[in-house]
Amino acid sequence: MDDIIQVSRLTKKFNIRQNSSFIKSLFSPEGKTLTAVNNISFKIKKGERVAFIGPNGAGKSTTIKMLSSISYPTSGTALVNGLVPWENRKKLAYDIGTVFGQRSQLWYNLPVQDSFFLMGKIYNVDEIPFKRRLSKLVRLFEIRDLLVRPVRALSLGQRMRCEIVASLLHRPQVLFLDEPTIGLDVTAKEIIRGLIRRQALEEDTTLLLTSHDTDDMEKVCDRVIIINRGKLIFDDSITALRDSFLRKKYIEITTDSGQKIKMVVNTAITPAKKAVDELIRQYHVTDLTIENPPMEEIIKEIYARE
Amino acid sequence: MAAKFIKLFLYVQKSNLKTAFLNLSDALVNVLMMMLNNFSYIFMWWILFQNKGSINGWNFGDMALLFAVANISFATYALFMRGLETLPEYIDSGGLDNFLVMPRSELMLIAFSESSFANWGDYLTGFIMYFFSGHIGWTSFGLLILVTILASVLLFAIRLLASSLAFFINDSQRLGDNFFIAVITFASQPSSIYTGWYKVISLTIVPAGFLVYYPVEVIRAFSWTNLLCLLGGVAIFLALSLLVWRQGLKHYSSGNRFGVR
Numbered sequence: 286m287d288d289i290i291q292v293s294r295l296t297k298k299f300n301i302r303q304n305s306s307f308i309k310s311l312f313s314p315e316g317k318t319l320t321a322v323n324n325i326s327f328k329i330k331k332g333e334r335v336a337f338i339g340p341n342g343a344g345k346s347t348t349i350k351m352l353s354s355i356s357y358p359t360s361g362t363a364l365v366n367g368l369v370p371w372e373n374r375k376k377l378a379y380d381i382g383t384v385f386g387q388r389s390q391l392w393y394n395l396p397v398q399d400s401f402f403l404m405g406k407i408y409n410v411d412e413i414p415f416k417r418r419l420s421k422l423v424r425l426f427e428i429r430d431l432l433v434r435p436v437r438a439l440s441l442g443q444r445m446r447c448e449i450v451a452s453l454l455h456r457p458q459v460l461f462l463d464e465p466t467i468g469l470d471v472t473a474k475e476i477i478r479g480l481i482r483r484q485a486l487e488e489d490t491t492l493l494l495t496s497h498d499t500d501d502m503e504k505v506c507d508r509v510i511i512i513n514r515g516k517l518i519f520d521d522s523i524t525a526l527r528d529s530f531l532r533k534k535y536i537e538i539t540t541d542s543g544q545k546i547k548m549v550v551n552t553a554i555t556p557a558k559k560a561v562d563e564l565i566r567q568y569h570v571t572d573l574t575i576e577n578p579p580m581e582e583i584i585k586e587i588y589a590r591e
Numbered sequence: 592m593a594a595k596f597i598k599l600f601l602y603v604q605k606s607n608l609k610t611a612f613l614n615l616s617d618a619l620v621n622v623l624m625m626m627l628n629n630f631s632y633i634f635m636w637w638i639l640f641q642n643k644g645s646i647n648g649w650n651f652g653d654m655a656l657l658f659a660v661a662n663i664s665f666a667t668y669a670l671f672m673r674g675l676e677t678l679p680e681y682i683d684s685g686g687l688d689n690f691l692v693m694p695r696s697e698l699m700l701i702a703f704s705e706s707s708f709a710n711w712g713d714y715l716t717g718f719i720m721y722f723f724s725g726h727i728g729w730t731s732f733g734l735l736i737l738v739t740i741l742a743s744v745l746l747f748a749i750r751l752l753a754s755s756l757a758f759f760i761n762d763s764q765r766l767g768d769n770f771f772i773a774v775i776t777f778a779s780q781p782s783s784i785y786t787g788w789y790k791v792i793s794l795t796i797v798p799a800g801f802l803v804y805y806p807v808e809v810i811r812a813f814s815w816t817n818l819l820c821l822l823g824g825v826a827i828f829l830a831l832s833l834l835v836w837r838q839g840l841k842h843y844s845s846g847n848r849f850g851v852r
Contacts, residue, residue: 355692358844375694376694381692
C-alpha cells in the first residue's frame, strides 16, 4: 500500500512576546521561542485510521494544521497525497476533509442542508453526483431529521455529525479530525466514534484523529501515534498500546450511602470482571464507571520504560 | 472559471438574503432606519448650503453627487464584502482555518461570508441623491456605476489592510475599525476642501480622496486624468492590501478559541 501521508523532521516554533510593559515591547521586544512540534517523522498508508494522541498542548493540533495546509512549518517536510500542503493549498483542499471540534464550518442561522449545498458549490461538485453523495451520507450519519433545522438549534452532538458530513461531501481521501468528541457527553461520543469508524471502513478513507481521550483511539483507530511536548514518543498499533499500557483500568463505584470508592486494577493479573464482581459482592453499588488510565499516566509510563 | 465564480457568488448572496429574511420585518425596519440616518445627515448639509450658498465652488448638487457616490459604493461593500470586518476575529480565534482549507479564494469566501441587509438603505439613499445632483444623464449614470465599483474596491482594500493588522498586532479590531471610520468620515466632507496638506493626507494615509474626490470629479467634469488617477489610486491600495494579507498569512499561527461561525 502507498503512503498517503509522509512527514519528515517536521518542526514548528512560535515566537512569544514576553515584555511586561507595552512601551518596552515596542522598542525592544523580548521573545521566547516555543517549540510546539519538534522534529517528528511518520508515514501513514492509504486507508489507515490513525489516532494522534497527547495531552493538552502536546502539538497535535499544530501538526494537523500544517498537514492540512493551514500553517507553515519552521522546518521539515510533509507530503499529503503527493502534495506539499502549504505549497498546494487549493489543490490539496479537494483531497482532504477537516473537522475542528472547537469550531463550526456550518452557517449558524441557516438550515443544515443550505450549508451542505453551499459546500457543494465551493467544492465544484456537480448537482446530480452531489445529491447522490449527500443522500448516502445523510443515511450513513442518520441526520435526515436535522437537515431542515437551523444550525443554532442543534445539540453539540448533532452538530458534530453534520460537521463530519459537510467535510465528506467532496469525497476526500484523507479526513483530519481535530478533537471531534470534545465537549460531548458519553452517549454522543459513542455515536460519533461509531459513525466515523463506519464511514472510514465503508469508503476506505484515511483518518488522522487528534484527541486527548484514549477512548477515541480505541473505538475508531487501528494505529496510535503519541506525542508529548512536541516530540513523538510512541508509534504502534492500538493492540500494542493496549497490551503494554492500557492494562490498568480505573474503577469507581458509588455505594447506596453515597460513598465513592476508587480502585486501580491491572487486568493482566485480575480480569476487570472479577474486580467488579468482588466490589458488587462487598458493597451495595448504585453507580459504576470503568475508565482507561488518563493520557498523562500512559505518557509517564512510556517515559519510565524508556 | 468566471461562470463558476458568479454561480458561487450568487449562491452565497442568496444564502445571505435568506438569513436576513428570517426576520423580514426587522430587516425592513433596519433599511428604513438606515435611510433616516442618512437623510438626517444630508439635511444638515442642505441647511448649511442654503445659508452659505457654496463652499469653494461646491453647491448642494455637488454635495448630493458626493452622497450618491459614497452611499452606493459603501452599500456595495457592505452588502457583498462585509465579511472582512470579522477577519480580525477569524485570525484571533482560529476561525480563518475553515476558509484556508477550502479550494476557493479564501479572501473571496471571507468577504462574501457576511452581508448587512440594512445597507440596501444606502443604495436607495445613493440613487435618490443622484437624482438631486443635477448631473443626470446616461453618460453620467454610466460613470456613476463605474466609479462606485472602483470606490467599493477601494473600500475592500482599505478594510483588508485594516483587518490584516490582526496578523501582526494582538487585539487590532478597534484599531482597524477606527481607521476605516476615519476614511468614511473624511469621505463625507465636500471634496472642494481638499487642498494643501489635507489633500496629501486624503490621498495617502486616509485615502478618502480616491473614495469620493476623484469619483465625483470624474462625473462632474470628466477627464481621463482624473479617471486614471482614480484607477491608479485604487490599484495601488489594492496591491498594498493584498501584499500585507499575503505576508500576514505566512505569519498566521491559528488559534483554538471555542465557538461557532
